[in-house]
Amino acid sequence: MLKQKNKIAVVGGGSWATANIKMLTDNTTGKEIFWWMRNGEAVEHIRKFGHNLHYLSSVEIKVPAANISTDLKALVHTADYILLNVPAAFLKEALAGITPADLEGKKIVSAIKGIVPDENKIIGEFLNEHYNIPFDHILVISGPCHAEEVALEKLSYLTIASKNEALAAEFADMLSTRYIKTIVSDDIYGTEYGAVLKNVYAIASGICHGVGYGDNFQSVLISNAIRELERFVDKVHPIDRDIKESAYLGDLLVTAYSQFSRNRTFGNMIGKGYTVKSAQLEMNMIAEGYYAVNCLHQVNRQYNVDMPICEAVYAILYKKSHPVLEMQKLAEKLS
Ligand SMILES: NC(=O)C1=CN([C@@H]2O[C@H](COP(=O)(O)OP(=O)(O)OC[C@H]3O[C@@H](n4cnc5c(N)ncnc54)[C@H](OP(=O)(O)O)[C@@H]3O)[C@@H](O)[C@H]2O)C=CC1
Numbered sequence: 277m278l279k280q281k282n283k284i285a286v287v288g289g290g291s292w293a294t295a296n297i298k299m300l301t302d303n304t305t306g307k308e309i310f311w312w313m314r315n316g317e318a319v320e321h322i323r324k325f326g327h328n329l330h331y332l333s334s335v336e337i338k339v340p341a342a343n344i345s346t347d348l349k350a351l352v353h354t355a356d357y358i359l360l361n362v363p364a365a366f367l368k369e370a371l372a373g374i375t376p377a378d379l380e381g382k383k384i385v386s387a388i389k390g391i392v393p394d395e396n397k398i399i400g401e402f403l404n405e406h407y408n409i410p411f412d413h414i415l416v417i418s419g420p421c422h423a424e425e426v427a428l429e430k431l432s433y434l435t436i437a438s439k440n441e442a443l444a445a446e447f448a449d450m451l452s453t454r455y456i457k458t459i460v461s462d463d464i465y466g467t468e469y470g471a472v473l474k475n476v477y478a479i480a481s482g483i484c485h486g487v488g489y490g491d492n493f494q495s496v497l498i499s500n501a502i503r504e505l506e507r508f509v510d511k512v513h514p515i516d517r518d519i520k521e522s523a524y525l526g527d528l529l530v531t532a533y534s535q536f537s538r539n540r541t542f543g544n545m546i547g548k549g550y551t552v553k554s555a556q557l558e559m560n561m562i563a564e565g566y567y568a569v570n571c572l573h574q575v576n577r578q579y580n581v582d583m584p585i586c587e588a589v590y591a592i593l594y595k596k597s598h599p600v601l602e603m604q605k606l607a608e609k610l611s
């Protein structure tokens with residue numbers, strides 16, 4: 277008997293959702309793609325012109341017009357896989373009309389690199405606790421990969437993490453293309469927290485650049501950042517992992533150094549003296565690390581890990597500490 281086609285609903289209309297749509301439709305394994313976004317005008321634009329209005333607008337969208345919608349409930353009911361791709365700060369709002377019953381039996385993939393505010397939970401934990409999704413139905417997409425480079429079809433590596441490695445392998449097969457290689461992992465906690473932390477370190481990197489530190493200092497900052505990241509994930513979820521793998525060190529490096537990083541760009545503006553509000557307005561894209569560092573500050577009360585870089589970013593963004601003075605204090609703690 278023929279296997280039924282997988283139906284995948286992508287939830288979110290930003291750059292990474294658009295890049296995920298491109299990867300999933302460039303991959304030719306039999307499946308059907310659906311796409312939800314909140315913005316009706318953007319839906320109409322894509323249906324008419326085949327391009328996303330505000331994000332990665334050069335990418336040709338190959339999703340049938342009838343499969344793109346602002347009705348999340350209907351798409352959720354149709355799909356087997358739900359790929360979540362709204363920034364963590366807005367996830368609860370996006371899922372407001374969705375109940376645990378709507379998601380029963382569905383496989384949920386998170387491409388989000390953030391923490392749900394107030395709950396202070398990574399996405400896997402949030403889905404498990406609030407929607408009763410078993411961990412063997414939860415997958416995470418991570419790894420060093422900017423949406424802009426996917427649009428350019430530059431060779432990139434993505435890690436698909438799940439307790440259910442067979443499911444991770446199935447999803448990896450649906451995502452890989454000529455320009456996307458996939459790696460399967462069983463480390464949901466390390467992969468998610470690693471991705472959250474690297475956003476904060478990229479903000480630190482941007483701040484340092486903005487206040488005038490050079491490449492010599494940046495390399496010390498990032499070598500301290502990977503040690504800080506390892507201390508934290510080992511405390512939260514102590515398993516045997518190699519922090520030099522691309523989902524951890526690789527993602528930290530690309531985000532801290534790439535011209536495409538929103539977190540680094542945001543940090544750079546803060547270092548140059550922009551307020552948080554003005555930097556956010558100027559960027560018109562989301563720097564997850566801004567929200568995450570506040571959550572991490574609270575989560576770490578429970579773990580008490582030594583995290584001087586996160587604390588410095590927290591002090592600058594949430595306590596109005598001066599970037600120059602805070603980075604001078606931080607520099608004394610690095611080695
Ligand atoms: N960009 C990248 O290269 C990568 C991003 N990611 C992760 O993907 C996730 C999504 O980021 P990305 O696509 O880049 O984001 P973008 O900055 O490209 O887009 C922002 C998205 O957030 C939505 N949004 C903004 N404000 C609100 C709000 N108040 N309520 C609800 N939705 C809102 C926007 O919707 P609207 O257009 O309607 O305003 C848009 O869909 C993040 O967790 C990010 O870390 C992961 C890997 C790579």
Ligand SMILES: O=C(CO)COP(=O)(O)O
Pocket residue numbers: 389419420421422475478527530531536537538539540562563564
């Ligand atoms: O996660 C990313 C690259 O792997 C994207 O990082 P930014 O959100 O900083 O652009």
